[in-house]
Each structure stands twice: as structure tokens, then as C-alpha cells.
Amino acid sequence: MPINNAWLFLLLAGSGVASAESYMADMQDEIPAQQKAANLGYFQSRDLSKIPEGEFGDKVRKGYELFVNTQQLKGKYVGNQLNCTNCHLDAGSKAYAAPMWAAYLAYPSFRKKNNRVSNFAERIQGCFNFSMNGKAPAADSPELVAISAYSYWLLMGGLLDMFGMHDKAVPEMSDAALQQGGNADSFKLPGPLSDKVKLDGRGHMPGRAFAALEKPAHAPSLERGAKVYGEHCALCHGAEGQGTVMADVPVIPALWGPQSYNWGAGMHRVNTAATFIFENMPLGKAVQLNPQQAWDVAAYMNSRERPQDPRFIDDVATTAKQFHADDDGYYGKELDGNVIGSQAFPATTVE
Ligand code: HEC
Numbered sequence: 001m002p003i004n005n006a007w008l009f010l011l012l013a014g015s016g017v018a019s020a021e022s023y024m025a026d027m028q029d030e031i032p033a034q035q036k037a038a039n040l041g042y043f044q045s046r047d048l049s050k051i052p053e054g055e056f057g058d059k060v061r062k063g064y065e066l067f068v069n070t071q072q073l074k075g076k077y078v079g080n081q082l083n084c085t086n087c088h089l090d091a092g093s094k095a096y097a098a099p100m101w102a103a104y105l106a107y108p109s110f111r112k113k114n115n116r117v118s119n120f121a122e123r124i125q126g127c128f129n130f131s132m133n134g135k136a137p138a139a140d141s142p143e144l145v146a147i148s149a150y151s152y153w154l155l156m157g158g159l160l161d162m163f164g165m166h167d168k169a170v171p172e173m174s175d176a177a178l179q180q181g182g183n184a185d186s187f188k189l190p191g192p193l194s195d196k197v198k199l200d201g202r203g204h205m206p207g208r209a210f211a212a213l214e215k216p217a218h219a220p221s222l223e224r225g226a227k228v229y230g231e232h233c234a235l236c237h238g239a240e241g242q243g244t245v246m247a248d249v250p251v252i253p254a255l256w257g258p259q260s261y262n263w264g265a266g267m268h269r270v271n272t273a274a275t276f277i278f279e280n281m282p283l284g285k286a287v288q289l290n291p292q293q294a295w296d297v298a299a300y301m302n303s304r305e306r307p308q309d310p311r312f313i314d315d316v317a318t319t320a321k322q323f324h325a326d327d328d329g330y331y332g333k334e335l336d337g338n339v340i341g342s343q344a345f346p347a348t349t350v351e
Pocket residue numbers: 029030031067070082083084085086087088098099100102103106123124127128131132147208209261265266267272
């Protein structure tokens with residue numbers, strides 16, 4: 001891929017936020033949606049066929065396999081029918097579907113959700129506990145080291161390719177370093193890259209997280225959302241949002257109900273879901289929803305019951321006050337005389 005000057009400038013200049021200060025910039029747990037810039041060539045991760053032989057390559061490959069078929073951990077660490085790639089599309093390589101290459105560079109980072117600095121492996125634990133409605137493996141477990149290795153490889157291989165170093169192997173790192181992420185002080189670029197890429201603004205790689213979406217002209221409506229859902233989503237995701245399982249293999253993910261993400265997951269927020277849906281759904285984009293439709297259908301989807309917030313304390317009202325006070329979601333709100341969250345499914349189904 002030719003080096004795109006505009007893109008390079010962004011990586012070089014970042015937003016002027018130095019790594020130490022980026023902890024502050026990321027104080028919000030919710031990663032701010034990014035303004036999409038026109039005509040930017042987005043980062044391309046290295047082709048998976050180039051994952052090397054040997055012990056390190058095996059870790060990277062294992063990470064890929066866990067990412068696309070997370071169901072192999074069902075019952076052990078995963079409590080629903082989802083795979084990481086259902087939300088982090090194209091095996092975690094698609095810009096604006098929270099790609100792993102951009103995420104890897106952004107950690108360690110401060111997270112409000114647990115009120116401390118999380119490294120990359122700990123951030124993955126969050127998605128196990130909430131998005132996968134499970135119980136995360138330990139940060140230094142083979143599973144999280146493998147997913148970290150895969151994410152690191154996507155980033156570093158793509159950077160080397162960008163500067164024409166297609167044959168240069170991604171430098172190996174220790175398990176301990178892999179868990180940290182690319183925002184660690186100890187993180188170094190390989191020699192040939194070090195004078196080309198300056199790692200300022202590591203949390204702001206173009207394509208990170210989700211693309212900003214304009215606010216809807218009218219407040220999201222569940223009625224309109226139900227209609228959008230019926231017309232553009234139900235065919236694949238099912239009338240009850242249940243997804244599709246064929247021969248015991250989930251092929252289309254559940255959007256709500258017991259097999260979907262729980263009330264603590266980032267996707268439960270209407271704004272996060274709206275940006276994801278506008279950019280990525282219906283899968284294949286035979287139809288482009290307008291922003292209003294994306295907000296309406298996100299509201300509809302996220303007003304349905306799903307597994308309980310695993311941080312649950314005492315009752316829905318207390319939990320809502322403690323954890324959902326300033327998020328754009330339905331948890332704890334009253335709808336047709338019913339408090340949302342009060343009929344939630346079990347928080348997790350793994351030990
Ligand atoms: C239901 C959708 C969903 C699933 C499934 C999911 N995630 Fe996520 N993930 C998200 C969302 C949404 C965010 C952004 C968080 C936010 O803004 O609150 C995120 C954020 C992340 C981040 C941080 C991204 C960044 O740029 O900081 C990592 C790393 C991550 N997820 C890894 C994983 C892994 C590994 C799995 C599988 C074990 C997984 N996720 C499964 C929805 C999902």
C-alpha cells in the first residue's frame with residue numbers, strides 16, 4: 001500500500017497528546033466516536049497468511065482462532081453465543097468496528113469502568129465479562145496472551161508493510177510485554193521504523209473505535225425502531241433478536257435475549273450501537289440506513305431485555321444509579337410500566 005501522507009501525518013502528529021497525558025484523554029470509559037476524515041487510506045493489517053511458523057506465530061494464530069471462534073471457550077469463559085469478530089468485524093481488522101490494531105496502541109489506558117489504568121489484556125477481560133457475558137480468563141492466561149499477540153501482530157505487521165518492509169518479520173515480544181499494549185513506556189518500534197513513525201497520540205489512530213454519527217433530528221423512537229428492525233434486520237437476526245444457530249454453531253449473533261451481550265457491555269448504549277449499526281449494518285450494506293433509522297433501531301434493540309449487569313448491587317435502581325447514571329441507555333428506565341433490567345436474564349452462565 002502506498003504511504004498515504006495525510007494518514008501518516010495523523011500518526012506522526014496525533015492530536016498532540018503525549019502518551020502520559022493520554023491517560024487523561026481516555027478518562028471516559030466510552031471511547032469517543034471519531035470524526036471520519038474523507039479520502040484517508042486506512043491502516044491495513046498484514047495478511048494473515050504471513051503469520052510465521054514457530055512458537056510466536058503459533059500464539060498469533062491461536063489468538064486469531066479464539067477471536068473468530070470464541071465459542072470454543074463457551075461455558076468456560078463465554079456465557080453467550082457471540083464471537084469477538086461479531087462486533088470487531090473482519091477478525092478485528094475493520095476500521096470503525098473497533099479494530100484491534102488501533103486498540104493495541106492505545107493501552108495501557110485509564111478506564112473509568114474499573115477506575116484504574118488497564119493494560120491491553122485487562123481491557124480484553126472487560127469484553128469477556130460484559131460483551132461475552134462470561135468470566136474472563138486471567139490476564140496472563142494463554143488465551144489472553146494469544147489474543148494480545150494477534151492484536152500486536154496486526155498492528156506491527158501493518159506498520160512494516162506500510163513502509164515497504166513486507167519481508168521483515170514482526171519482532172517477537174515476551175508474554176508479559178504482549179499483555180501491556182503499545183502505550184506502555186517500554187514499547188519500542190523496530191529499528192527501521194523508529195525514525196519514521198513517532199508514537200504520539202497513540203490512542204488516536206484513525207479508524208479506532210467507531211465513527212462519529214450525527215445526532216438524530218428527532219429523539220429516537222421505539223415504534224419507528226421496531227419498523228426499521230422488521231424491514232432491515234429481522235431477516236437475519238430473527239423476529240426476537242435471537243440470531244441463528246445451525247448445527248449447534250451460531251452463525252448470526254443474537255442482539256438481545258439470554259444469548260446476547262449483557263447490560264454492562266458498551267454495545268448496550270444507544271449511541272454506541274447507533275454508530276456501529278450506521279457504519280456496519282445491515283451486513284454487506286445492501287441498504288444504507290439514514291442516521292435517524294440507525295438511532296431508532298439502536299434504541300429499539302437496546303430497550304429489549306438481555307443478561308443482567310454482572311456488577312449488580314441490591315436492585316436495578318441502585319445498579320442504574322451506580323453504573324448507568326450518565327450513559328445513553330435504557331437500563332433502569334421505565335417503559336410501559338415495566339423497569340428495564342428487572343426481567344434480565346442471568347448475568348453469566350459460566351462458573
Ligand atoms: C457485542 C459486541 C462486542 C463483542 C462480542 C466484543 N466486543 Fe470488544 N468492544 C465492543 C465495544 C462496543 C467496544 C468499545 C467500548 C466502549 O466504547 O465502551 C469494545 C472494545 C474493545 C477493546 C478496546 C478497543 C479500543 O479501541 O480501546 C478491545 C481490546 C476489545 N473490545 C476486545 C474484544 C475481544 C478480545 C472480544 C472477544 C473476547 C470482544 N472484544 C468482544 C463490543 C464487543
